[in-house]
Amino acid sequence: MMVDGANPVTEKRQLSRGKILPYGDRHGDGMVQVSFTLELPDGPEAEEAGRQVMKLMGLTDAQIVASEPLGPSFTFFVGYGKLLRPVDLDNLKVAKLPWEKLDPETINKMVRERLGRPIVVVGAATGTDAHTIGLDAILNYKGYAGDHGLEAYSAFRVVNMGSQVENRDLVARARELRADAVLVSQVVTQRNVHISNLTALVELLEAEGLRDDVVLVCGGPRLSHALAVELGYDAGFGPGTKPSEVASYLAQEVLKRKGV
Amino acid sequence: MNMNSPGRLRLNLDPDAIAACHESAQAIAEKVWKELEGLSTVAVERAVARLFGIDGVDSAGSPLPNVVVDALSRSGGLEDGVAIHLAKACLETGGEPQDVAEAVAGGRLDLASIPDRSRQEAEAKARELARRAIERILTRRREREELISRLGQSRQPWLYVIVATGNIYEDVVQARMAASQGADIIAVIRSTGQSLMDFVPYGPTTEGYGGTYATQENFRLMRKALDEESEKLGRYIRLVNYCSGLCMPEIATMGAFERLDVMLNDAMYGILFRDINMERTLIDQRFSRMINGLSGIIINTGEDNYLTTVDAFHHGPQVLASEFINLHFARMAGIPDEQIGLGHAFQIDPWLESSLLYEIAMALLVRQCFPSCPVKYMPPTVHKDGNIFFAHALDTMYNLVACLTGQSIHLVGMLTEAVHTPFLHDRFLSIQSAKYVREASRGLSDNLSLVPGELVEKRAQSLLLSAKEVLERVKHVGLFAAIEEGVFAGVKRDRHGGRGREGVFKKSARYFNPFDEILSGRDRHSREFLVE
Numbered sequence: 001m002m003v004d005g006a007n008p009v010t011e012k013r014q015l016s017r018g019k020i021l022p023y024g025d026r027h028g029d030g031m032v033q034v035s036f037t038l039e040l041p042d043g044p045e046a047e048e049a050g051r052q053v054m055k056l057m058g059l060t061d062a063q064i065v066a067s068e069p070l071g072p073s074f075t076f077f078v079g080y081g082k083l084l085r086p087v088d089l090d091n092l093k094v095a096k097l098p099w100e101k102l103d104p105e106t107i108n109k110m111v112r113e114r115l116g117r118p119i120v121v122v123g124a125a126t127g128t129d130a131h132t133i134g135l136d137a138i139l140n141y142k143g144y145a146g147d148h149g150l151e152a153y154s155a156f157r158v159v160n161m162g163s164q165v166e167n168r169d170l171v172a173r174a175r176e177l178r179a180d181a182v183l184v185s186q187v188v189t190q191r192n193v194h195i196s197n198l199t200a201l202v203e204l205l206e207a208e209g210l211r212d213d214v215v216l217v218c219g220g221p222r223l224s225h226a227l228a229v230e231l232g233y234d235a236g237f238g239p240g241t242k243p244s245e246v247a248s249y250l251a252q253e254v255l256k257r258k259g260v
Numbered sequence: 261m262n263m264n265s266p267g268r269l270r271l272n273l274d275p276d277a278i279a280a281c282h283e284s285a286q287a288i289a290e291k292v293w294k295e296l297e298g299l300s301t302v303a304v305e306r307a308v309a310r311l312f313g314i315d316g317v318d319s320a321g322s323p324l325p326n327v328v329v330d331a332l333s334r335s336g337g338l339e340d341g342v343a344i345h346l347a348k349a350c351l352e353t354g355g356e357p358q359d360v361a362e363a364v365a366g367g368r369l370d371l372a373s374i375p376d377r378s379r380q381e382a383e384a385k386a387r388e389l390a391r392r393a394i395e396r397i398l399t400r401r402r403e404r405e406e407l408i409s410r411l412g413q414s415r416q417p418w419l420y421v422i423v424a425t426g427n428i429y430e431d432v433v434q435a436r437m438a439a440s441q442g443a444d445i446i447a448v449i450r451s452t453g454q455s456l457m458d459f460v461p462y463g464p465t466t467e468g469y470g471g472t473y474a475t476q477e478n479f480r481l482m483r484k485a486l487d488e489e490s491e492k493l494g495r496y497i498r499l500v501n502y503c504s505g506l507c508m509p510e511i512a513t514m515g516a517f518e519r520l521d522v523m524l525n526d527a528m529y530g531i532l533f534r535d536i537n538m539e540r541t542l543i544d545q546r547f548s549r550m551i552n553g554l555s556g557i558i559i560n561t562g563e564d565n566y567l568t569t570v571d572a573f574h575h576g577p578q579v580l581a582s583e584f585i586n587l588h589f590a591r592m593a594g595i596p597d598e599q600i601g602l603g604h605a606f607q608i609d610p611w612l613e614s615s616l617l618y619e620i621a622m623a624l625l626v627r628q629c630f631p632s633c634p635v636k637y638m639p640p641t642v643h644k645d646g647n648i649f650f651a652h653a654l655d656t657m658y659n660l661v662a663c664l665t666g667q668s669i670h671l672v673g674m675l676t677e678a679v680h681t682p683f684l685h686d687r688f689l690s691i692q693s694a695k696y697v698r699e700a701s702r703g704l705s706d707n708l709s710l711v712p713g714e715l716v717e718k719r720a721q722s723l724l725l726s727a728k729e730v731l732e733r734v735k736h737v738g739l740f741a742a743i744e745e746g747v748f749a750g751v752k753r754d755r756h757g758g759r760g761r762e763g764v765f766k767k768s769a770r771y772f773n774p775f776d777e778i779l780s781g782r783d784r785h786s787r788e789f790l791v792e
Contacts, residue, residue, distance in 0.1 A: 037685045068688065071437040076685040127453075133568060133642075142571065162535065164456060221678065239646060239678070 019086035030082040032059060037076045042069035050077040059083055095226050099235075099249040104153055107244075107251045111155035114260040118157040119250060121150060122174045123183035124165035127197040134219055135160065135185035138243045147242040155251055167201045171208055179214055180254045183246070186220040194222060195231065202232035215253045217246070265631075266666035267705035271624050271720045272712060277728050278629055284731035285584035289592050292739050296543050300771070302458070302763035303540075304547045305329045305342040307509030308773060311393040311551075312346055312357035315476065317462045318365035324358075325510065326459045327365045335372035339768035343775075345371045347385035352377075357389065383772055390774035394554065400519040401556040404496075407487070413496045414444045417637070417662055417670035419694050420500070424449035424681040427466040428478045432485045437684065439489045439497045442691045445522060445669065447500035448482055449681075450474045455505030455534050456759060460514065470681070474501050474511055479518035498522055503548050504529050504562070506536060506760045512548035516555035522601065522669075523552055526562035527589040528582065531743060532751045533565055537758035538740060542589075549593035550779045559595060560669070561586040564605035564638035566749035572607035572642070573615075575749075576622050577726035579604055580629065582748055584731060585739070587630065594779055597632035601669055605638035606658040614715060616657060621719035623665035629724070637662045639673025648675040655690060659697035664705055670694060 015021060015028050024031025034054060040046040047064050054062035059081025066078040102110075111119060123139050137144035139160045141151040150156040159177060161170060174182050184201060186194035198218055205211040218228050219237040228236020235249055306325035314324050328346070332338040337345055349360040352374050363369035421443045423434040428448075435446045451468025454461075464481060465473045472478065479501060486497045498521035503511045508525065515523050527545045530536035552559050563579045563586070570578075583602040590600045604626050608615045626635055639658050644651040655673035662670045672690045674682045682690075710717050734742040746752035 035685065037683065068685075070684050070688045071440045074437065074684055076688055164453070164534070 015086060018089045020089060021086045022083055024080075030084045032081055032083050033078070034059075034081070035076070035078045037070060037074055039074055041073055042067055042075040046075040047077075050075070050079060053077075054079050054081045057081070058085065095224075097225055097235075097249075099252045101245060102248040102251065104148070104244060104247065107247050108153055108155045110255065111251055114255050115258060118155055119180045119254050120157045120159070120177050121181045121183060121250065122159045122161065122170065122177060122179040123185065124161035124170045124173075125163040125185040125187065126165050126167055126170060126201065127186070127194075134187055134221070135163075135183070138183065138185075138219065138237075138241070138246050143243045147244050149243045150247055150250075153247055156247070167197070167204050170201070171204050171210065174214060175208070175210060181215040181217060181250050184216075184218045186218065186223065194220065198228075198231050198233070215250060215257065217250070219246070265705075266624055266627050266664070267703075267708075269624065269664065269705040269708050269710060271621075271628055271710065271717050273625070273628060273721065273724055277724050281581070281584045281629070281724075281728050281731050282588070284728070284735040285581075285588040286591075287735050288585055288731070288739050289588040291735075292542055292589075293546070293592060295740075296539060298767055299539060299543055299764055300341065300767050300773070301509075301540055301543050301760075301765070302329050302333065302338075303507050303544050303760075304509050304773075305332075305338065306459075306507075307513045307547060307551070308342050308775065309346065309357070309361065310510055310513045311775060312343070312389045313393070314346075314357050314361040315462075316358075316362075321462075322365075323459050323462055324361040324365055328361050328371070331364050332371055333765075335370070337372050339765060340770045341767070341773050343386040343390070344382050344770070344772045345374070347382045347389060348374050348377055350389070351381065351385050379770075383774070386772060386774045387778070390778055393775075394778065397516045397551070397555050400516065401554075404519055404521065404556060407490065408496045411490055411494055411496050416634075416666075416668045417698065418444035418498070418668065419691060419698070420445035420447060420636070420669050420671045421687055421691065422447045422449050422682070424471045426451070426468045426470070426472050428464050428472050428481055429466065431472065432482060434684065434687070435482060436485055436489050438687050438691065439486065439493060441688050442695045443497070443672070443687075444495070445498040445500055446482070446486060447522075448472070448474075448478070450502050455502075455530065455536075458506045458760065458763065460507050460510050474514070476514040476518060479514055479520060483518050483520070500524070500560075503552070503559075505534065506530075506540070506544075506763070508541075508544040508548035509551065512551040512555075512557075515557060516551050519555075520557060522558045522560060524562060525549060525552055525559040526603075527586050528743070528748060529562040529565065531753050531758065532749050533562075535753065535758050537761035537764065538743060538753060538755050539764050540758070540760040543764065545589065546593050547775075549590055549595055550775065553590075553593060553595035553599060554779060556599065558599045558601045558634055558669075559590060560601040560636045561590075561603045564603045564607075564636075567605045567607035568642055570750045571609075572605070573609065573612060573618065576723045577730050578748055579622075580625065580723060580727035581730040581734065583626065583630065584727070585734070587633070597630070598634065600630075601634045601636045602626065602630055603636045603638060606640050606661060607638075607642050610640070610643050610654055610657075616661070617715050618719055619658075619661050620665060621716045622723065623661050623667065624716070625720040625723055627666050634668035636669035636671065637667035638671050639677075641673075641677050644675075644677040646679050648679070651675040651677060652689065652693065656693050656697065659694045660701060662694075663698050663701040664708075666705060670698075 021030040022032050050064050051062045062081040064079045068076045070076050125135050139158050140149045143149035151158045216233050217235045218233050221239045223236045224238045225236045306329050309325040309328050316324050318327050346357045421438045423431045425431050449471030451473050452470045461473045461475050464477045490497045500522040503523045503525040530541040531538050563582050606619050608618050640654050652675040672694045674686050676686045740755045743753050
């Protein structure tokens with residue numbers, strides 16, 4: 001809230017260039033909102049423990065604004081505090097994605113002109129994962145958030161194997177179809193099972209001598225490009241990815257590898 | 261059961277169109293059953309073994325129902341049904357079915373080499389064993405009825421939440437807490453892989469992906485905890501698990517023995533979403549529903565799942581059509597409408613203009629087409645992307661539509677959908693919002709009426725007519741061909757493909773299943789026994 005006549009920007013907490021703090025309702029206030037549960041009955045002890053949690057997070061002026069008992073032995077807190085140690089933008093390392101976003105027409109045109117056939121893409125949700133929502137959003141015609149899936153492109157021939165596909169079946173299918181790209185979706189995870197599933201696929205492709213023949217991509221809510229590369233994938237796509245982003249990457253990467 | 265009603269808020273629907281939908285759906289279900297009547301499955305036979313009291317595992321950890329059915333399958337006697345073989349073995353050895361199963365597992369007894377007896381004698385023994393099982397189930401059913409009449413229960417809509425820690429003991433902690441916060445129904449989520457396992461794990465489990473296994477011991481542990489919680493809270497808390505997958509009939513049996521109250525049981529879900537063979541699923545669903553019906557369990561169908569794969573705005577007619585089909589499959593299995601909880605969902609793109617009106621139209625339409633069914637309404641999930649604050653706002657609108665349109669079972673949406681399985685406080689916040697809306701909107705539908713010819717009514721009428729056309733088309737080509745064409749949820753399946761097909765077999769002329777006979781009322785004496 002701004003008080004008449006006061007210009008918060010000119011107040012003493014003016015940040016220097018390249019430094020950034022969370023913004024609540026004025027520049028430099030560092031205000032952060034948190035919520036969490038403690039395994040303690042509601043009361044003064046729980047509330048003090050809650051404030052302590054926020055201090056340990058590095059927040060100052062920790063304030064609990066709501067504490068709600070969740071049954072007899074747990075309490076839920078909503079709190080506000082200030083984070084006054086700024087982030088130094090000059091020292092940030094941001095993973096730059098090694099591809100450029102293209103529109104569908106450009107993708108279709110460049111694949112037609114340079115490859116002369118559609119890129120063959122095989123996709124599956126592997127292991128026990130029964131969720132196809134991410135995979136379908138990327139592959140199926142309908143797509144996601146108004147962005148059509150790979151099936152809608154003339155540049156791709158899509159084979160969607162669906163859910164609960166064994167890695168060996170996926171590899172067999174990729175071989176049979178001479179796939180240019182393999183897409184793996186992992187949604188559900190517990191104790192990092194998605195990681196071991198994904199690593200097992202890389203190992204299987206290597207054992208079968210297929211790893212270098214395909215562009216290998218994974219996607220899912222717990223994945224990022226950096227993690228995917230670490231696991232031996234060529235690329236990884238996290239939550240909110242649009243099909244056109246995957247399409248852009250695949251078209252550029254496959255054409256680059258084919259040297260066309 | 262106190263069925264919820266949308267009060268004065270009613271759509272003007274053509275009764276002839278509703279009647280035509282019922283007629284087509286009934287014809288569809290009957291035709292399927294005529295084609296499948298001569299078949300049984302390993303899962304049905306294993307359920308019969310469980311109903312006869314067989315439980316536990318052998319030295320290698322294989323469940324005894326599997327051991328017995330596999331042994332019969334190898335020796336070539338399975339075509340007669342497991343019941344007659346177990347009855348003969350009991351007569352021969354003087355033991356109980358459990359003793360017989362243990363002897364088979366220990367290699368001390370070969371079911372195929374038991375000397376033949378008169379058909380009459382063996383069938384009489386099988387009937388006796390079946391009646392014992394039915395009495396065991398009816399005892400649990402009466403127990404539920406007594407608890408509800410003594411403790412009472414919430415007014416509808418009943419708030420339904422999930423627990424999914426992957427560890428049954430942790431699930432128990434969370435379930436107790438959810439009940440104390442106001443939940444009326446607790447669903448324990450299974451491990452994602454279980455639907456494709458052709459056996460049911462044994463004993464308490466503390467692992468799984470996205471949930472822990474449905475086992476009889478887990479059912480018992482959770483029921484016991486919720487009974488204690490029900491006593492403490494002074495209202496009956498219902499327990500849910502899943503019949504779907506390759507073991508529908510067995511899990512229905514376990515649910516009946518451990519007094520579960522609600523079970524997910526869809527006639528087509530396994531086919532569409534788990535690629536289970538059509539014949540296998542349709543045979544299994546029938547037997548599992550016969551057991552659900554007997555145990556007084558409310559079944560929940562899975563039409564809401566369609567809307568997670570296809571667009572909710574355009575697929576309303578398919579959802580309604582599927583509900584009619586699911587209803588008639590359930591009726592054919594002897595389940596009364598009061599136990600048929602047809603499913604649907606609030607999944608239309610929230611940014612579509614008038615989306616709330618379309619949601620109201622669909623919700624009211626389902627409520628009015630199935631007035632005696634405890635319909636189950638599912639919250640938005642597709643249009644939640646991690647913005648938990650918007651998701652909470654969306655859930656609140658969903659809560660309002662659920663209350664306004666008189667839904668019976670109200671699955672409480674989670675603000676953290678698409679982020680992680682619910683935290684303790686996610687469930688608290690969601691139940692708090694649902695409870696607030698339920699109490700704050702009490703009586704709202706009695707104070708409102710719809711303007712004839714406006715958007716809500718027009719939308720509902722057009723959905724009904726389209727559903728009628730879908731059903732006529734399915735009736736014309738048959739359900740198998742319709743699924744092959746991808747009519748439901750845009751998923752195409754081949755009649756002879758899919759998982760678990762090898763577990764379907766042709767019944768011999770000597771096949772006998774006493775439960776089929778008693779529960780479908782073909783045996784007059786048995787029917788009287790049930791009515792008592």
